[in-house]
Amino acid sequence: MEKKKIVDLIKLEVLGCINPKDSEALRSAKETEAEFPWKELGDYQNLAVLLPIALKLGFPTSELKDKVAMKLYEIRDEIKAKLDAKKAQEEPEPLVLVEEPKEVEEEEIHLEEVGTPALKEVEIPQVSVAERTEVKRTVEEPVARIDHRIKAAVDKDMVERVVREYLKSNLEDHLNSLKQSISKNFILSLIFFIITLVLIVVLFLKG
Amino acid sequence: MAAGNSLTDAEIMQKIASYDSKALEELYDRYTPILYTLIKKIVGDKETAEEVLSDVFVIIWKQIDQYEFTKSNVYTWMVTLARNKAIDVMKRKRGKEDREYTEEYEREKIVPKLSREIEAMELEGVLGMREKVETAMGSLTEAQRYVLELSYYEGLDETGIAQNLKIPVSTVKSKLQVAISNLMKKIAKANQ
Numbered sequence: 001m002e003k004k005k006i007v008d009l010i011k012l013e014v015l016g017c018i019n020p021k022d023s024e025a026l027r028s029a030k031e032t033e034a035e036f037p038w039k040e041l042g043d044y045q046n047l048a049v050l051l052p053i054a055l056k057l058g059f060p061t062s063e064l065k066d067k068v069a070m071k072l073y074e075i076r077d078e079i080k081a082k083l084d085a086k087k088a089q090e091e092p093e094p095l096v097l098v099e100e101p102k103e104v105e106e107e108e109i110h111l112e113e114v115g116t117p118a119l120k121e122v123e124i125p126q127v128s129v130a131e132r133t134e135v136k137r138t139v140e141e142p143v144a145r146i147d148h149r150i151k152a153a154v155d156k157d158m159v160e161r162v163v164r165e166y167l168k169s170n171l172e173d174h175l176n177s178l179k180q181s182i183s184k185n186f187i188l189s190l191i192f193f194i195i196t197l198v199l200i201v202v203l204f205l206k207g
Numbered sequence: 208m209a210a211g212n213s214l215t216d217a218e219i220m221q222k223i224a225s226y227d228s229k230a231l232e233e234l235y236d237r238y239t240p241i242l243y244t245l246i247k248k249i250v251g252d253k254e255t256a257e258e259v260l261s262d263v264f265v266i267i268w269k270q271i272d273q274y275e276f277t278k279s280n281v282y283t284w285m286v287t288l289a290r291n292k293a294i295d296v297m298k299r300k301r302g303k304e305d306r307e308y309t310e311e312y313e314r315e316k317i318v319p320k321l322s323r324e325i326e327a328m329e330l331e332g333v334l335g336m337r338e339k340v341e342t343a344m345g346s347l348t349e350a351q352r353y354v355l356e357l358s359y360y361e362g363l364d365e366t367g368i369a370q371n372l373k374i375p376v377s378t379v380k381s382k383l384q385v386a387i388s389n390l391m392k393k394i395a396k397a398n399q
Contacts, residue, residue, distance in 0.1 A: 008380075008384050011383065011384045011387045011388065012365070012380065012383060012384070014387070015355065015358040015359050015383060015387065016290070016291075016294060016358060016359065016362060017358035017359075017363070017364055017365055017368070017383055018364070018365075019364055019365060019366065038322050038323045038324040039322075039324045041322035041324075041325075042321070042322035042323075042324045042325030042326060043325075043326075043391070044387065044391070045283055045287070045319075045321060045322055045325060046280070046283055046325060046326060046328055047387065047390060047391050047394065048287075048359065048387075049282065049283045049286040049287060049290075049328075049333075050333065050336065050340045050394065051340075051344075051355070051359055052241060052244060052245040052248070052286060053241065053333060053334065053336065053337050053340050054337070054340050054341045054344050055244050055245070055248055056244070057240045057241070057244050058240070058243055058244045058247055059239070059240055059243060060239060060243045060253075060256070060257045060260060061257065064239075064257050064260065064261060065232075065235060067257070067261050068235065068260075068261045068264045068265070071261055071262075071264075071265050072228070072231070072264070072265060072268055075265065075268070075269065078269065079226055079268065079269070082226075082269075082272075083226060
């Protein structure tokens with residue numbers, strides 16, 4: 001749109017005398033025209049508001065001030081809410097703690113319950129990247145922990161089995177031989193004890 | 208008083224943004240004569256003018272976050288707001304506006320949107336221009352003054368003015384454009 005045409009519409013707008021079609025054209029020009037005459041718009045806005053100062057000044061009743069005060073009092077809750085919102089905006093955002101899932105007992109773990117289907121069941125709504133990351137983290141972290149525990153449980157079983165097999169294959173023979181040597185030693189000790197006892201009795205009788 | 212007379216209009220607005228009621232009281236004391244005069248000219252009777260004026264201060268209190276502090280143009284913002292509100296009240300009375308009056312409507316249609324580039328204006332400075340404005344208005348033709356008044360104070364659009372004056376819409380448009388251009392030139396000349 002030509003600058004002259006825009007300025008003509010500005011003149012009508014500041015007087016509040018613009019039809020809806022021209023008003024829309026001007027609104028569009030404000031949004032799209034790189035060379036929009038903002039200075040002219042400002043000058044004409046400042047000019048239009050000078051018209052009332054040529055009027056003879058009048059004054060309302062003195063009670064009006066109290067009436068305004070009463071109206072403001074009536075909207076105090078609304079203002080309080082705005083103030084609270086403003087305060088909340090100024091304060092740093094509190095950290096959102098993601099509730100840790102309860103530790104799952106090893107005995108209760110069933111592989112079919114904790115696989116990827118659990119992830120598929122979680123529908124991620126249309127949210128921001130930050131929110132998506134949070135949702136993803138909230139869902140994936142517990143699953144990862146459960147997977148880790150399952151792996152740990154499986155590894156423990158395996159270790160126990162390997163240890164048992166090792167004990168069985170390598171140490172059982174040693175244990176048997178140890179048991180045999182213990183019984184031999186026990187018999188020898190008993191023989192020596194009897195001999196010693198006989199010698200003591202012989203010496204006592206001679207003396 | 209928290210917001211004393213030494214404060215500029217812009218400083219008072221800053222205090223109002225923190226919901227300082229004393230600052231709003233100061234703004235009321237300063238602006239009531241000009242706003243009341245404008246509103247009464249638009250609505251006609253004293254009672255409605257007072258009602259509208261009190262609504263204007265409620266709007267300022269509620270919509271202060273819509274005021275653009277960087278522009279420091281309290282006067283233009285206040286007067287435009289008061290005019291928009293008064294014209295809206297009259298349009299509703301005449302059955303020319305039937306959209307629901309909501310917070311969103313208020314932000315869109317009543318609260319002014321000043322230009323990105325606008326010179327700062329405060330009440331004190333504007334009141335000092337009274338004589339120049341009167342002279343400039345006096346230099347316009349009667350027809351030019353009349354169309355300006357019909358649009359600014361009556362809230363009539365170009366079609367309404369055309370019907371009122373029984374002249375083509377295109378003539379109304381050109382008369383308004385010439386009238387405000389002349390006014391601009393006269394005031395600029397008076398300021399030189």
